[in-house]
Amino acid sequence: MTGKRKFLVARIDRIGDTVLATPIPRELKKSYPDCEVSVLVRSYTKDIFLNNPHVDNILVWDDFSRGIQSIRSLASLIKPYRFTDGFMLLPNETLAYAFFWRE
Known part of the structure; x- marks a missing residue:
């Protein structure tokens, strides 16, 4: 792969689980020093x-709904970042579905 790696780390649930995910960006930066790391989380x-x-x-x-509208909403949020990898x-x-949405 050529170019800058752009990672999305998605943890869209509880506070404790999100805290447990905090080392991941550090480890990604350690392995890929020039990468960009974004996180997808809930507002709280x-x-x-x-x-x-x-x-x-x-x-x-914070969209807790289900269905095609929810997928489109999330896809439109992440698409501009052009992530190369997602966790x-x-x-x-x-x-x-949103990770792979093409529209």
Whole structure:
């Protein structure tokens, strides 16, 4: 792969689980020093990643609905970042579809 790696680390559930995910951006930066790391979280967990020197972008997604509108909403949020890799730390059908959504 050529070019800059752009990682999305998605943890869209509880506070404790989000805290457990905090080492991941650091380890990605250690392995890929020139990469960009973004996290996808809920609004009530975003502060966990604030001021983290290993996180370049914090994306907040609070849509708890299901279905095609939810998938489109999430896909439109993440698409502009052109991520090369994604880590879905909680199995979530909407998130899985949005990772691969093309429109």
